[in-house]
Amino acid sequence: MGFVEDIERLNRLRLEGAISEQEYQDAKAALLAQSRPAGEKLKQAIDGIAPDDNMWGIFIHLSQFCGYLVPLAGLVVPIVLWQIKKEDSPVIDRHGIVVTNWILTAFILGVVFGLLCFVLIGIPLMAALVVVSIIFPVIGAIKARKGEVWRYPLSIGFFKFR
Template structure:
């Protein structure tokens, strides 16, 4: 008697793991602009794109970070012509600089406490 060995093809579902440390690092990596002058956009982008399917909540956090970074860039661009209007652009640069420094830290703490990140003034692009 011949035995038929049946092989079944199983869908390989990607198992997501919880990694709060990587989420915190992703938020804090935005501060690379302060330390090195560059990398504050590209590093979180790379982490998000490579880990969004394997880490729980990485997709939501990555989208929040990218929306915030793109929004801040647009606001900085808008401030340039505003300098001609009584120096309002300079005040805008100051406020945006504080926001881009403070909110990655605040949201890193929020993520470590199992809360959703909140970036004010973010336009939802993604």
């Protein structure tokens, strides 16, 4: 039986009442101790991403909302933050690339949808673009907090990861 199956079996026993919560926790800790090498690799990978990098990733994603306060700031601020911090960490560089690709994609889509407003189909498309332009940065920031780089769906890859 593998590690995952053992944990699932323990959880089933706990849910059925065959073992107590304390027995479950003790058995799970024993299983984790047995799989120490895999756990150590995971810990090293997570430790390799500094919390500061995650915060800068969050700032880069959420700085797109500056455009709601100052016109064009939502386009400029994320790119400036990325350019300032991209040499410090490859994680920050990836967040900047993702956000810059989205900004350029959203700009192009906004122009096309704006032109399509003359034939009315552009109005719902523009509304959808506004909605995803709010949702995508929030999801990106949440993922950045966890140390993940999330590529925005529908985004054109103008810049590639190095």
